[in-house]
Amino acid sequence: MKPREIFITTAISILLFITIISFFWKPILWSLLFIIPLILIGIKDILQKKHTIKNNFPVIGHFRYLLEGFRPEIQQYFVETDMEGTPVNRIFRSLIYSRAKNENDTTPFGTKTDVYKIGYECMTHSLYPKKQADLDPNPRIAIGGKNCKLPYNSSILNISAMSFGALSQNAVLALNKGAKLGGFAHNTGEGGISPYHLEGGGDLIWQVGTGYFGCRTVEGNFCKDTFKKNAMQKNVKMIEIKLSQGAKPGHGGILPAAKNTEEIAKIRDVKPFTDVHSPPYHTAFSNAEGLMYFIQQLRELSNGKPIGIKLCVGSKEEFIELCEAMKNTNISPDFITVDGGEGGTGAAPVEFSNSLGLPLREGLSFVVNALKKYELKTDIKVIASGKVFSAFHMIRLMALGADGINSARAMMMAIGCIQALQCNTNKCPVGVATQNKSLMKGLDVNEKYIRVSNYHKNIIHSFVEMLSAAGLTKSNEINRKHILHRTGPNKLVSYQELYSESV
Known part of the structure; x- marks a missing residue:
């Protein structure tokens, strides 16, 4: 059986089981407060066409997106080494925090850097x-x-x-x-x-x-x-006249209307609640x-x-x-x-x-x-x-x-x-x-x-x-x-x- 068929069969079976048991033990009906929402989520997953994982694996497919959401934190706190983190590795993050707090910024037991690796300086x-x-x-x-x-x-x-x-x-x-x-x-x-x-x-x-x-x-x-x-x-x-910046040289930008509050509009000399374009080029000069x-x-x-x-x-x-x-x-x-x-x-x-x-x-x-x-x-x-x-x-x-x-x-x-x-x-x-x-x-x-x-x-x-x-x-x-x-x-x-x- 396919996962969605297993879900439908299981949902029907659980509802029938609860209905039968409720004739003898009414408190079991409280379990529907947990089960009904799960069934509704599963039905929604089967009917939607946007996410294949959810369509093929109702309810349990959500765990994939949940784990993906936690991935950056898991990577940063449990997986990456002191030298591997990007854009800033843990050694330098710790150094900045220590110096900002006026704490001890020294390191024990020698360098963790491979001094024989190509690129060492x-x-x-x-x-x-x-x-x-x-x-x-x-x-x-x-x-x-x-x-x-x-x-x-x-x-x-x-x-x-x-x-x-x-x-x-x-x-x-x-x-x-x-x-x-x-x-x-x-x-x-x-x-x-x-x-x-x-x-x-x-x-x-x-x-x-x-x-x-x-x-x-x-x-x-x-x-x-x-x-x-x-x-x-x-x-x-x-x-300072900005011609370009390293992260996106030659690229303009847009301040969307939703972010263009009255306060920001006043600072930037623009109309509030309108899209504001920042072109990739200057209009005051061209050479x-x-x-x-x-x-x-x-x-x-x-x-x-x-x-x-x-x-x-x-x-x-x-x-x-x-x-x-x-x-x-x-x-x-x-x-x-x-x-x-x-x-x-x-x-x-x-x-x-x-x-x-x-x-x-x-x-x-x-x-x-x-x-x-x-x-x-x-x-x-x-x-x-x-x-x-x-x-x-x-x-x-x-x-x-x-x-x-x-x-x-x-x-x-x-x-x-x-x-x-x-x-x-x-x-x-x-x-x-x-x-x-x-x-x-x-x-x-x-x-x-x-x-x-x-x-x-x-x-x-x-x-x-x-x-x-x-x-x-x-x-x-x-x-x-x-x-x-x-x-x-x-x-x-x-x-x-x-x-x-x-x-």
């Missing part, structure tokens, strides 16, 4: 380490080129772009208050400057994307009047020289604040065109944020996340090489934005030429993200990536903002310790010879050999 140290007392405990970089009137003295590690809307108001508040307490900057993401970005009083990097949220006309084009109004806010220290003049326009409208661009490297020829445009127009950004193809986001097509854009280290090394070739690197600071969880992650990017680092996922974990991978469902269980008020209530801003500051302080402390161990005193002394990469069972090569300095 390490930093060379010196026989003559520097005294840590001689090093700056809070290294910073000055961002602002020759045309910048208001340069920004930035921490070497800041919070990467995450919009209000993608993050909850409590998450944004906790990040911003943490940035204020720790003396570092918070990138708004392309969703505009929300009240929660301002309430904490932290330094802001205002990101202007293709939707021009916070500085747009009714038609969705750039509006210089609203831009100037927002750019002049004292919390805004730098402005390299146009971008340079747009940078100049924003610099003038902001009274000389640092203006930068963010991109994930795709076509190398197009970045070379940007460099040539900088030389031809004598206009250049004050900073360039390089994102990697492995970048994170709340939601992106799988093909874009997995298969578009250069990985961070390749893209970063190319950008630095190109800027040096065109003699532009002196005035332009390069910021690397990617999977940065430890001081070594920072150092290896600086070895490739980064002046500063942006991190998003580590900062999310500092305020409680557990990598539930529910960012795109509005069901984040810890209230970080959701607009569900009942879920975001669990994120205590007054508790979590201190953890953001703690994490930043502790990773910078480890960074300074590593500098000291390498015999260095400043972050700009790190270069490609300091990082070794295993390419074979008995061969380690430096980044100097691995990443060509030619363009």
Whole structure:
């Protein structure tokens, strides 16, 4: 007999059995409260045509979907090893949590990393380490080129772009208050400057994307009047023009009407309860020289604040065109944020996340090489934005030429993200990536903002310790010879050999 026939036969038999027994023992009728719903579920399963499993295996077919729903949790908590978890493995998750809570972050009994596995990386140290007392405990970089009137003295590690809307108001508040307490900057993401970005009083990097949220006309084009109004806010220290992001380069987005509340609409300068499209391209410019003049326009409208661009490297020829445009127009950004193809986001097509854009280290090394070739690197600071969880992650990017680092996922974990991978469902269980008020209530801003500051302080402390161990005193002394990469069972090569300095 087929499973559905077994179900029908069993259901009929049980009902007949209960009916007969009820003549002698009435309490058995209470069992129908459990049995009738199961029979109704089975009948519904047989009649529906959407799910073959349920149709072929009434009632018991639901267990397949139940187990599939628990699979990510089972994988994370019971199956994966300390090194296997993705996107962030357990070792780094634990490190972030420990540093955010100011707990012991040391490890016993030696490394769990296979140091003879191809891809292993390490930093060379010196026989003559520097005294840590001689090093700056809070290294910073000055961002602002020759045309910048208001340069920004930035921490070497800041919070990467995450919009209000993608993050909850409590998450944004906790990040911003943490940035204020720790003396570092918070990138708004392309969703505009929300009240929660301002309430904490932290330094802001205002990101202007293709939707021009916070500085747009009714038609969705750039509006210089609203831009100037927002750019002049004292919390805004730098402005970043987003050309593309690593998780979905060349891909636009849509804010569905259901999520476009009156609050979000006001922040983004759009009509509430309407679909809002964020195109994959800018309408304020269409070529390299146009971008340079747009940078100049924003610099003038902001009274000389640092203006930068963010991109994930795709076509190398197009970045070379940007460099040539900088030389031809004598206009250049004050900073360039390089994102990697492995970048994170709340939601992106799988093909874009997995298969578009250069990985961070390749893209970063190319950008630095190109800027040096065109003699532009002196005035332009390069910021690397990617999977940065430890001081070594920072150092290896600086070895490739980064002046500063942006991190998003580590900062999310500092305020409680557990990598539930529910960012795109509005069901984040810890209230970080959701607009569900009942879920975001669990994120205590007054508790979590201190953890953001703690994490930043502790990773910078480890960074300074590593500098000291390498015999260095400043972050700009790190270069490609300091990082070794295993390419074979008995061969380690430096980044100097691995990443060509030619363009």
